[in-house]
Amino acid sequence: MSGFIKRTRAWLVAFALLVVWELSCRLFHIPEFILPAPTRILEVTWQFRNELALHAFQTLMTTIVGFFIAIVVGILLGVAVGSSSAVYDSLYPLLIGFNSIPKVAVVPLIVIWTGIGTIPAIVTAFVISFFPIVVNVATGLASVEPEMRDVLRILGATRYEMLRKVSFPRALPYLFASLKVAITLAFIGSVVSETIASNYGIGFLMLSASSRFQVALVFSGVIIIAIMSIAMFAICIQVERRMVSWAYRSQAA
Known part of the structure; x- marks a missing residue:
């Protein structure tokens, strides 16, 4: 019970x-134009279900593409930053400075460079979500004890073998922790870009609905974004449990 x-x-x-x-x-x-009731939101969601599904699919696809690019770039940069002190000293401050820039200020530049449409949403989702992955992968690599590194060197392990067999597996829990944060940030990036420079997506739909004072439709878009974010978050958790279950045995017990 x-x-x-x-x-x-x-x-x-x-x-x-x-x-x-x-x-x-x-x-x-x-009044409905200030705060619609949940039953009214449900009614509007059903009424515009086809349009909402079309825009939701667009947002989901752009977010997933940007998220997977962020995973690849984030892991590569994280490994570089966490494995080399020279790379850390030269690159990490630049990453921190870039991450501190409000991404809303970057979106107009992305639009100038890539045009209006799907590409800005993908790029924005990537830009806003890759930094947590870099930081967590680098932190995970740095968590390996110096004594273990010394023992592996004595046993004749190369730098690549230490990374593949010890350092990167040790960083996996940190990686999956960052993925659960990054996927929610990727949705934020996609929606922000769609409200500025797109003719499709939930962000565009919400902006159009707000200009017509269709507040219930705006709430429908917000709820759909929340549902998709929770679903992707849950997928990350399931993959994490399968790949790094060894790291959470004590918690499961």
């Missing part, structure tokens, strides 16, 4: 919030 309650706790809290939201809108007669 306790296990069932634990699994359904989040659903119960979400349901309670929706009930409070619905009752507040009805009791206080809040």
Whole structure:
């Protein structure tokens, strides 16, 4: 019984919030263009289901593409930064400086360079999500004890063998921790880009709906983005449990 309650706790809290939201809108007669009731949002979502599905698929595809590019680039940079002190000293400060730039300010430049459409959304999703991967991979590589490195050198292991057999496996929990953060950031990047320079995607749909004061449709877009983010987050967790279950045995017990 306790296990069932634990699994359904989040659903119960979400349901309670929706009930409070619905009752507040009805009791206080809040106008729909300010805060639509959940039942109205559900009605609008069904009414525009085809249009929402089309734009949601566009956002999901651009986010996934940008996310996978961020994984590849993030792992390569993370390995370089974590394995070489020279690369760390020369590249890491630049990465920190780049990450501190508001990405909304970068999107217009991306649009100038790549044009309007899908490419800016992919690039923005990549730009906003690769930094956590770099940092966590580099941190994971640095977590290997110096004593273990010394023992491996004495046993004749090359630098590549130490990276492949010890350092990178040790960094996998850090990598998957960063992926769960990066996927949510990738969705933010895609939606921000779609609101600025795209004719498709949930961001474009929300911007168009807000200009027509269709607030319920805007909320539908927000909820769809949340659902897709949670789904991708859950996929990352499942892959993590299969690949690095050894790192969480004590927690599972």
